[in-house]
Amino acid sequence: MFYWILKYVIVGPILKAIFRPWIAGAEYIPKQGAAILASNHLSVIDSVFLPLMIDRPMSFLAKSEYFTGKGLKGWATKWFMKGTGQIPIDRSGGSASEAALNTALQVIGRGDLLGIYPEGTRSPDGRLFKGRTGLARMALVAKVPVIPVVMVDTDTMLPIGASMPRVMRIGIIIGEPLDFSRYEGLEDDRFVLRSVTDEIMVALQRLGGQEYVDDYASKYRALAEQAGTRAPSAFSS
Template sequence: MASPGIDFVTMFYWLMKYVVIGPAVKAIFRPWIVGRSNVPKNGAAILASNHLSVSDSVFLPVLVDRRMSFLAKSDYFTGKGIKGWATRFFMKASGQIAIDRSGGKASEASLNTGLQVLGRGDVLGIYPEGTRSPDGKLYRGRTGIARMALEAKVPVIPVVMVDTDIAMPIGRTVPRIVRVGIVIGEPLDFSRYEGMENDRYILRSVTDEIMVALQRLGEQQYDDVYASSVKDRMPRRS
Protein backbone atom coordinates (compact mmCIF):
# COMPACT_ATOMS: atom_id res chain seq x y z
CA MET A 1 0.00 0.00 0.00
CA ALA A 2 1.36 3.43 -0.99
CA SER A 3 2.39 5.81 1.76
CA PRO A 4 0.19 8.89 2.04
CA GLY A 5 1.59 12.06 0.55
CA ILE A 6 3.69 10.35 -2.15
CA ASP A 7 3.26 12.06 -5.52
CA PHE A 8 4.09 9.38 -8.08
CA VAL A 9 3.87 11.84 -10.99
CA THR A 10 6.54 13.97 -9.34
CA MET A 11 8.64 10.91 -8.56
CA PHE A 12 8.45 9.79 -12.18
CA TYR A 13 9.40 13.27 -13.42
CA TRP A 14 12.50 13.48 -11.22
CA LEU A 15 13.48 9.89 -12.04
CA MET A 16 13.43 10.68 -15.75
CA LYS A 17 15.21 14.02 -15.31
CA TYR A 18 18.00 12.95 -12.98
CA VAL A 19 18.41 9.22 -13.64
CA VAL A 20 17.37 8.48 -17.22
CA ILE A 21 16.94 11.39 -19.66
CA GLY A 22 18.98 14.14 -17.99
CA PRO A 23 22.29 12.27 -17.59
CA ALA A 24 22.04 10.87 -21.13
CA VAL A 25 21.36 14.27 -22.69
CA LYS A 26 24.19 15.92 -20.77
CA ALA A 27 26.67 13.17 -21.59
CA ILE A 28 25.89 13.04 -25.30
CA PHE A 29 25.30 16.70 -26.19
CA ARG A 30 27.33 18.48 -23.44
CA PRO A 31 24.87 21.42 -23.42
CA TRP A 32 25.95 24.73 -21.87
CA ILE A 33 23.81 27.26 -20.04
CA VAL A 34 24.25 30.93 -19.12
CA GLY A 35 22.03 32.76 -16.62
CA ARG A 36 20.67 29.76 -14.75
CA SER A 37 20.41 31.89 -11.58
CA ASN A 38 17.83 34.13 -13.29
CA VAL A 39 15.23 31.41 -12.75
CA PRO A 40 13.77 31.98 -9.26
CA LYS A 41 14.27 29.13 -6.81
CA ASN A 42 10.68 29.39 -5.59
CA GLY A 43 7.35 30.64 -6.89
CA ALA A 44 5.62 30.57 -10.25
CA ALA A 45 7.24 32.04 -13.34
CA ILE A 46 6.99 31.82 -17.12
CA LEU A 47 10.01 30.90 -19.21
CA ALA A 48 9.45 32.46 -22.63
CA SER A 49 11.69 30.81 -25.22
CA ASN A 50 12.42 31.14 -28.89
CA HIS A 51 11.59 27.91 -30.71
CA LEU A 52 14.07 26.44 -33.18
CA SER A 53 13.53 22.70 -32.73
CA VAL A 54 11.30 20.10 -31.10
CA SER A 55 14.36 19.31 -28.96
CA ASP A 56 14.03 22.71 -27.23
CA SER A 57 11.44 21.11 -24.95
CA VAL A 58 13.98 18.49 -23.91
CA PHE A 59 17.12 20.55 -23.35
CA LEU A 60 15.52 23.35 -21.34
CA PRO A 61 13.77 21.20 -18.67
CA VAL A 62 16.94 19.13 -18.30
CA LEU A 63 19.17 22.14 -17.64
CA VAL A 64 16.80 24.18 -15.45
CA ASP A 65 16.92 23.17 -11.78
CA ARG A 66 13.20 23.80 -11.17
CA ARG A 67 10.48 21.41 -12.19
CA MET A 68 8.76 22.90 -15.22
CA SER A 69 5.98 22.09 -17.65
CA PHE A 70 5.74 22.93 -21.34
CA LEU A 71 2.56 23.39 -23.30
CA ALA A 72 3.12 21.15 -26.34
CA LYS A 73 0.89 20.50 -29.34
CA SER A 74 -1.27 17.43 -28.93
CA ASP A 75 0.13 15.83 -32.13
CA TYR A 76 3.22 14.78 -30.16
CA PHE A 77 1.03 12.61 -27.91
CA THR A 78 -1.05 10.83 -30.55
CA GLY A 79 1.53 9.13 -32.78
CA LYS A 80 1.20 5.42 -33.52
CA GLY A 81 3.66 2.57 -33.45
CA ILE A 82 7.03 2.44 -31.71
CA LYS A 83 7.97 5.97 -32.78
CA GLY A 84 4.68 7.34 -31.49
CA TRP A 85 5.06 5.52 -28.18
CA ALA A 86 8.65 6.73 -27.76
CA THR A 87 7.69 10.34 -28.54
CA ARG A 88 4.73 10.24 -26.17
CA PHE A 89 6.85 8.74 -23.38
CA PHE A 90 9.60 11.31 -23.90
CA MET A 91 7.15 14.22 -23.87
CA LYS A 92 5.45 13.11 -20.67
CA ALA A 93 8.76 12.31 -18.99
CA SER A 94 10.07 15.82 -19.68
CA GLY A 95 7.00 17.43 -18.09
CA GLN A 96 5.10 18.44 -21.22
CA ILE A 97 1.35 18.93 -21.34
CA ALA A 98 -0.69 18.24 -24.47
CA ILE A 99 -2.76 21.17 -25.75
CA ASP A 100 -5.03 21.73 -28.73
CA ARG A 101 -3.75 24.66 -30.81
CA SER A 102 -6.69 24.82 -33.22
CA GLY A 103 -7.89 28.16 -31.83
CA GLY A 104 -11.17 29.37 -30.35
CA LYS A 105 -12.29 27.40 -27.29
CA ALA A 106 -9.17 25.24 -27.59
CA SER A 107 -6.97 28.31 -27.13
CA GLU A 108 -8.93 29.33 -24.05
CA ALA A 109 -8.54 25.82 -22.63
CA SER A 110 -4.80 25.96 -23.28
CA LEU A 111 -4.57 29.27 -21.45
CA ASN A 112 -6.44 27.81 -18.49
CA THR A 113 -4.10 24.82 -18.45
CA GLY A 114 -1.13 27.18 -18.24
CA LEU A 115 -2.76 29.13 -15.44
CA GLN A 116 -3.27 25.90 -13.49
CA VAL A 117 0.46 25.18 -13.69
CA LEU A 118 1.29 28.69 -12.50
CA GLY A 119 -1.37 28.45 -9.80
CA ARG A 120 0.52 25.51 -8.31
CA GLY A 121 3.59 27.72 -8.02
CA ASP A 122 5.42 25.87 -10.82
CA VAL A 123 7.45 27.09 -13.77
CA LEU A 124 5.70 27.14 -17.15
CA GLY A 125 7.57 27.03 -20.44
CA ILE A 126 5.99 28.83 -23.39
CA TYR A 127 7.00 29.53 -26.99
CA PRO A 128 5.49 32.97 -27.65
CA GLU A 129 5.83 32.50 -31.42
CA GLY A 130 3.31 29.66 -31.17
CA THR A 131 5.27 27.31 -33.43
CA ARG A 132 8.81 26.48 -34.45
CA SER A 133 10.63 29.01 -36.57
CA PRO A 134 10.74 27.69 -40.15
CA ASP A 135 14.03 29.44 -40.97
CA GLY A 136 15.85 30.45 -37.79
CA LYS A 137 14.31 33.92 -37.55
CA LEU A 138 12.40 35.20 -34.53
CA TYR A 139 8.76 35.96 -35.31
CA ARG A 140 5.88 37.91 -33.81
CA GLY A 141 4.61 36.68 -30.45
CA ARG A 142 1.08 35.52 -29.66
CA THR A 143 -0.61 37.42 -26.84
CA GLY A 144 -1.60 34.36 -24.79
CA ILE A 145 1.65 34.63 -22.88
CA ALA A 146 0.80 38.19 -21.84
CA ARG A 147 -2.64 37.15 -20.59
CA MET A 148 -1.16 34.38 -18.48
CA ALA A 149 1.56 36.62 -17.04
CA LEU A 150 -0.92 39.34 -16.07
CA GLU A 151 -3.64 37.03 -14.76
CA ALA A 152 -1.22 34.91 -12.72
CA LYS A 153 0.86 37.97 -11.69
CA VAL A 154 4.16 36.22 -12.45
CA PRO A 155 7.45 37.34 -14.00
CA VAL A 156 8.39 36.37 -17.54
CA ILE A 157 11.95 35.16 -18.06
CA PRO A 158 13.32 35.33 -21.63
CA VAL A 159 15.18 32.23 -22.81
CA VAL A 160 17.20 31.74 -25.99
CA MET A 161 17.96 28.29 -27.37
CA VAL A 162 21.21 28.11 -29.33
CA ASP A 163 21.93 25.65 -32.17
CA THR A 164 19.12 23.25 -31.34
CA ASP A 165 17.99 23.65 -34.95
CA ILE A 166 21.38 22.27 -36.01
CA ALA A 167 21.06 19.34 -33.64
CA MET A 168 17.54 18.51 -34.75
CA PRO A 169 16.14 20.58 -37.63
CA ILE A 170 12.55 20.35 -38.78
CA GLY A 171 11.92 17.03 -40.48
CA ARG A 172 14.80 15.18 -38.84
CA THR A 173 13.93 12.28 -36.54
CA VAL A 174 17.42 11.39 -35.24
CA PRO A 175 19.39 14.26 -33.70
CA ARG A 176 22.91 15.19 -34.75
CA ILE A 177 25.45 15.14 -31.96
CA VAL A 178 26.34 18.82 -31.68
CA ARG A 179 26.80 21.01 -28.62
CA VAL A 180 23.77 23.21 -27.93
CA GLY A 181 23.28 26.05 -25.48
CA ILE A 182 20.77 28.07 -23.50
CA VAL A 183 20.92 31.73 -22.49
CA ILE A 184 18.51 32.87 -19.78
CA GLY A 185 17.88 36.58 -19.33
CA GLU A 186 16.73 38.61 -16.36
CA PRO A 187 13.05 38.40 -15.32
CA LEU A 188 10.61 40.88 -16.85
CA ASP A 189 8.16 42.46 -14.39
CA PHE A 190 4.74 43.46 -15.72
CA SER A 191 3.10 44.31 -12.40
CA ARG A 192 2.53 47.85 -13.68
CA TYR A 193 -0.24 46.42 -15.87
CA GLU A 194 -2.11 44.70 -13.05
CA GLY A 195 -5.83 44.44 -13.78
CA MET A 196 -5.39 45.13 -17.50
CA GLU A 197 -5.31 41.52 -18.72
CA ASN A 198 -8.42 42.10 -20.87
CA ASP A 199 -7.02 45.12 -22.70
CA ARG A 200 -5.84 43.86 -26.08
CA TYR A 201 -3.53 46.84 -26.58
CA ILE A 202 -1.81 46.13 -23.27
CA LEU A 203 -1.53 42.44 -24.17
CA ARG A 204 0.11 43.32 -27.47
CA SER A 205 2.47 45.77 -25.76
CA VAL A 206 3.53 43.18 -23.15
CA THR A 207 4.02 40.51 -25.80
CA ASP A 208 6.10 42.83 -27.97
CA GLU A 209 8.27 43.71 -24.96
CA ILE A 210 8.92 40.01 -24.40
CA MET A 211 9.88 39.53 -28.05
CA VAL A 212 12.24 42.53 -27.93
CA ALA A 213 13.93 41.00 -24.88
CA LEU A 214 14.32 37.69 -26.73
CA GLN A 215 15.72 39.39 -29.82
CA ARG A 216 18.28 41.37 -27.82
CA LEU A 217 19.30 38.31 -25.82
CA GLY A 218 19.79 36.02 -28.82
CA GLU A 219 20.42 38.58 -31.59
CA GLN A 220 18.17 36.66 -33.96
CA GLN A 221 16.88 38.41 -37.02
CA TYR A 222 13.33 39.54 -36.23
CA ASP A 223 10.39 39.53 -38.63
CA ASP A 224 7.17 41.14 -37.37
CA VAL A 225 4.80 38.54 -38.84
CA TYR A 226 3.50 35.30 -37.38
CA ALA A 227 5.65 32.23 -38.00
CA SER A 228 2.52 30.25 -38.85
CA SER A 229 1.81 32.64 -41.74
CA VAL A 230 5.31 32.10 -43.09
CA LYS A 231 4.86 28.34 -42.86
CA ASP A 232 1.54 28.55 -44.70
CA ARG A 233 3.29 30.21 -47.66
CA MET A 234 6.00 27.56 -47.86
CA PRO A 235 5.75 24.64 -50.32
CA ARG A 236 4.40 21.50 -48.71
CA ARG A 237 6.82 18.60 -48.35
CA SER A 238 5.76 15.59 -50.31
Protein backbone atom coordinates in the same frame (compact mmCIF):
# COMPACT_ATOMS: atom_id res chain seq x y z
CA MET B 1 8.71 10.47 -9.60
CA PHE B 2 8.74 9.45 -13.28
CA TYR B 3 9.86 12.97 -14.23
CA TRP B 4 12.66 12.84 -11.63
CA ILE B 5 13.90 9.43 -12.84
CA LEU B 6 13.98 10.50 -16.51
CA LYS B 7 15.70 13.81 -15.79
CA TYR B 8 18.25 12.81 -13.19
CA VAL B 9 18.78 9.08 -13.68
CA ILE B 10 18.05 7.96 -17.25
CA VAL B 11 17.72 10.60 -19.98
CA GLY B 12 19.42 13.60 -18.37
CA PRO B 13 22.89 12.15 -17.68
CA ILE B 14 23.04 10.51 -21.12
CA LEU B 15 22.10 13.65 -23.05
CA LYS B 16 24.47 15.83 -21.01
CA ALA B 17 27.35 13.43 -21.61
CA ILE B 18 26.76 13.23 -25.37
CA PHE B 19 25.84 16.82 -26.24
CA ARG B 20 27.53 18.79 -23.40
CA PRO B 21 24.94 21.62 -23.40
CA TRP B 22 25.89 24.93 -21.76
CA ILE B 23 23.72 27.46 -19.97
CA ALA B 24 24.24 31.13 -19.10
CA GLY B 25 22.09 33.15 -16.71
CA ALA B 26 20.74 30.23 -14.70
CA GLU B 27 20.80 32.50 -11.64
CA TYR B 28 17.75 34.31 -13.04
CA ILE B 29 15.56 31.23 -12.51
CA PRO B 30 13.84 31.69 -9.12
CA LYS B 31 14.58 29.01 -6.53
CA GLN B 32 10.87 28.83 -5.71
CA GLY B 33 7.58 30.31 -6.83
CA ALA B 34 5.84 30.42 -10.18
CA ALA B 35 7.20 32.02 -13.33
CA ILE B 36 6.75 31.74 -17.07
CA LEU B 37 9.77 30.91 -19.21
CA ALA B 38 9.24 32.46 -22.65
CA SER B 39 11.59 30.86 -25.17
CA ASN B 40 12.38 31.21 -28.83
CA HIS B 41 11.64 27.97 -30.69
CA LEU B 42 14.15 26.58 -33.18
CA SER B 43 13.70 22.82 -32.88
CA VAL B 44 11.52 20.16 -31.29
CA ILE B 45 14.55 19.35 -29.15
CA ASP B 46 14.11 22.68 -27.30
CA SER B 47 11.46 21.08 -25.08
CA VAL B 48 13.98 18.44 -24.02
CA PHE B 49 17.07 20.48 -23.26
CA LEU B 50 15.51 23.48 -21.52
CA PRO B 51 13.88 21.42 -18.71
CA LEU B 52 17.02 19.29 -18.56
CA MET B 53 19.29 22.26 -17.81
CA ILE B 54 17.08 23.85 -15.15
CA ASP B 55 17.32 22.60 -11.58
CA ARG B 56 13.57 22.90 -10.95
CA PRO B 57 10.83 20.83 -12.59
CA MET B 58 8.97 22.68 -15.32
CA SER B 59 6.12 21.98 -17.69
CA PHE B 60 5.65 22.90 -21.33
CA LEU B 61 2.36 23.31 -23.13
CA ALA B 62 2.74 20.90 -26.07
CA LYS B 63 0.48 20.30 -29.05
CA SER B 64 -1.91 17.43 -28.45
CA GLU B 65 -0.71 15.57 -31.56
CA TYR B 66 2.38 14.49 -29.62
CA PHE B 67 0.14 12.44 -27.33
CA THR B 68 -2.06 10.75 -29.92
CA GLY B 69 0.41 9.05 -32.28
CA LYS B 70 -0.10 5.43 -33.32
CA GLY B 71 2.22 2.46 -33.14
CA LEU B 72 5.51 2.09 -31.31
CA LYS B 73 6.74 5.56 -32.25
CA GLY B 74 3.50 7.16 -31.08
CA TRP B 75 3.65 5.27 -27.79
CA ALA B 76 7.30 6.23 -27.23
CA THR B 77 6.60 9.89 -27.98
CA LYS B 78 3.61 9.98 -25.61
CA TRP B 79 5.65 8.21 -22.90
CA PHE B 80 8.51 10.67 -23.23
CA MET B 81 6.29 13.76 -23.32
CA LYS B 82 4.43 12.80 -20.18
CA GLY B 83 7.62 11.78 -18.43
CA THR B 84 9.27 15.13 -19.10
CA GLY B 85 6.36 17.21 -17.85
CA GLN B 86 4.75 18.14 -21.17
CA ILE B 87 1.06 19.05 -21.04
CA PRO B 88 -1.15 18.43 -24.11
CA ILE B 89 -3.20 21.35 -25.41
CA ASP B 90 -5.54 21.82 -28.36
CA ARG B 91 -4.22 24.68 -30.53
CA SER B 92 -7.28 24.97 -32.76
CA GLY B 93 -8.39 28.28 -31.20
CA GLY B 94 -11.72 29.38 -29.74
CA SER B 95 -12.72 27.44 -26.65
CA ALA B 96 -9.50 25.43 -27.00
CA SER B 97 -7.48 28.57 -26.36
CA GLU B 98 -9.42 29.21 -23.16
CA ALA B 99 -8.80 25.62 -22.07
CA ALA B 100 -5.06 26.08 -22.72
CA LEU B 101 -5.10 29.22 -20.56
CA ASN B 102 -6.82 27.38 -17.74
CA THR B 103 -4.32 24.52 -17.97
CA ALA B 104 -1.43 26.97 -17.81
CA LEU B 105 -2.94 28.74 -14.80
CA GLN B 106 -3.23 25.43 -12.96
CA VAL B 107 0.52 24.86 -13.39
CA ILE B 108 1.33 28.39 -12.27
CA GLY B 109 -1.14 28.14 -9.41
CA ARG B 110 0.90 25.27 -7.99
CA GLY B 111 3.91 27.58 -7.86
CA ASP B 112 5.64 25.76 -10.71
CA LEU B 113 7.57 26.91 -13.78
CA LEU B 114 5.73 26.98 -17.09
CA GLY B 115 7.50 27.04 -20.46
CA ILE B 116 5.85 28.71 -23.46
CA TYR B 117 6.95 29.47 -27.02
CA PRO B 118 5.44 32.89 -27.77
CA GLU B 119 6.00 32.44 -31.53
CA GLY B 120 3.46 29.61 -31.41
CA THR B 121 5.50 27.27 -33.60
CA ARG B 122 9.08 26.54 -34.57
CA SER B 123 10.91 29.15 -36.59
CA PRO B 124 11.11 27.99 -40.22
CA ASP B 125 14.45 29.70 -40.91
CA GLY B 126 16.21 30.62 -37.68
CA ARG B 127 14.72 34.09 -37.37
CA LEU B 128 12.60 35.33 -34.47
CA PHE B 129 8.96 35.93 -35.38
CA LYS B 130 6.08 37.95 -33.98
CA GLY B 131 4.72 36.70 -30.66
CA ARG B 132 1.20 35.53 -29.93
CA THR B 133 -0.59 37.42 -27.15
CA GLY B 134 -1.74 34.35 -25.22
CA LEU B 135 1.47 34.43 -23.21
CA ALA B 136 0.85 38.03 -22.15
CA ARG B 137 -2.65 37.21 -20.98
CA MET B 138 -1.36 34.28 -18.92
CA ALA B 139 1.28 36.45 -17.27
CA LEU B 140 -1.17 39.23 -16.40
CA VAL B 141 -3.90 36.93 -15.12
CA ALA B 142 -1.46 34.88 -13.02
CA LYS B 143 0.56 37.93 -11.91
CA VAL B 144 3.91 36.19 -12.41
CA PRO B 145 7.19 37.33 -14.00
CA VAL B 146 8.19 36.31 -17.51
CA ILE B 147 11.75 35.07 -17.96
CA PRO B 148 13.15 35.33 -21.50
CA VAL B 149 15.03 32.25 -22.73
CA VAL B 150 17.06 31.84 -25.91
CA MET B 151 17.92 28.42 -27.32
CA VAL B 152 21.18 28.45 -29.29
CA ASP B 153 21.97 26.16 -32.27
CA THR B 154 19.23 23.62 -31.58
CA ASP B 155 18.04 24.07 -35.17
CA THR B 156 21.48 22.99 -36.35
CA MET B 157 21.43 19.99 -34.03
CA LEU B 158 17.96 18.87 -35.16
CA PRO B 159 16.55 20.84 -38.13
CA ILE B 160 12.89 20.68 -39.12
CA GLY B 161 12.32 17.39 -40.94
CA ALA B 162 15.35 15.61 -39.48
CA SER B 163 14.81 12.43 -37.48
CA MET B 164 18.17 12.14 -35.72
CA PRO B 165 20.11 14.91 -33.93
CA ARG B 166 23.71 15.75 -34.78
CA VAL B 167 26.22 15.33 -32.00
CA MET B 168 27.19 18.92 -31.21
CA ARG B 169 27.01 21.46 -28.38
CA ILE B 170 23.93 23.62 -27.96
CA GLY B 171 23.34 26.44 -25.52
CA ILE B 172 20.70 28.18 -23.43
CA ILE B 173 20.74 31.85 -22.42
CA ILE B 174 18.47 33.00 -19.59
CA GLY B 175 17.63 36.69 -19.29
CA GLU B 176 16.49 38.86 -16.40
CA PRO B 177 12.83 38.43 -15.37
CA LEU B 178 10.34 40.89 -16.85
CA ASP B 179 7.80 42.43 -14.47
CA PHE B 180 4.41 43.44 -15.89
CA SER B 181 2.67 44.29 -12.63
CA ARG B 182 2.09 47.84 -13.95
CA TYR B 183 -0.60 46.36 -16.20
CA GLU B 184 -2.54 44.67 -13.41
CA GLY B 185 -6.25 44.40 -14.23
CA LEU B 186 -5.72 45.04 -17.95
CA GLU B 187 -5.53 41.43 -19.12
CA ASP B 188 -8.51 41.92 -21.46
CA ASP B 189 -7.10 45.01 -23.16
CA ARG B 190 -5.80 43.84 -26.54
CA PHE B 191 -3.51 46.85 -26.89
CA VAL B 192 -1.89 46.09 -23.55
CA LEU B 193 -1.53 42.42 -24.48
CA ARG B 194 0.20 43.35 -27.72
CA SER B 195 2.48 45.78 -25.90
CA VAL B 196 3.47 43.15 -23.32
CA THR B 197 4.04 40.55 -26.02
CA ASP B 198 6.21 42.89 -28.07
CA GLU B 199 8.27 43.75 -24.99
CA ILE B 200 8.93 40.04 -24.46
CA MET B 201 9.96 39.57 -28.09
CA VAL B 202 12.32 42.57 -27.91
CA ALA B 203 13.93 41.02 -24.84
CA LEU B 204 14.39 37.74 -26.71
CA GLN B 205 15.85 39.49 -29.75
CA ARG B 206 18.35 41.44 -27.67
CA LEU B 207 19.32 38.36 -25.69
CA GLY B 208 19.97 36.13 -28.68
CA GLY B 209 20.65 38.55 -31.53
CA GLN B 210 18.25 36.84 -33.95
CA GLU B 211 16.88 38.79 -36.87
CA TYR B 212 13.30 39.79 -36.05
CA VAL B 213 10.34 39.42 -38.42
CA ASP B 214 7.16 41.38 -37.65
CA ASP B 215 4.92 38.58 -38.88
CA TYR B 216 3.84 35.17 -37.62
CA ALA B 217 6.06 32.11 -38.06
CA SER B 218 3.07 29.95 -38.96
CA LYS B 219 2.59 31.95 -42.16
CA TYR B 220 6.17 31.36 -43.27
CA ARG B 221 6.06 27.68 -42.36
CA ALA B 222 2.89 27.24 -44.42
CA LEU B 223 4.50 28.93 -47.41
CA ALA B 224 7.57 26.72 -47.09
CA GLU B 225 5.45 23.57 -46.87
CA GLN B 226 3.46 24.59 -49.93
CA ALA B 227 6.70 25.05 -51.84
CA GLY B 228 7.95 21.71 -50.58
CA THR B 229 11.07 23.19 -49.09
CA ARG B 230 12.40 24.88 -45.98
CA ALA B 231 11.99 28.65 -45.86
CA PRO B 232 15.09 30.64 -46.85
CA SER B 233 17.58 30.97 -44.02
CA ALA B 234 17.96 34.33 -42.35
CA PHE B 235 21.71 33.74 -42.32
CA SER B 236 22.22 32.79 -45.97
CA SER B 237 23.48 35.28 -48.52
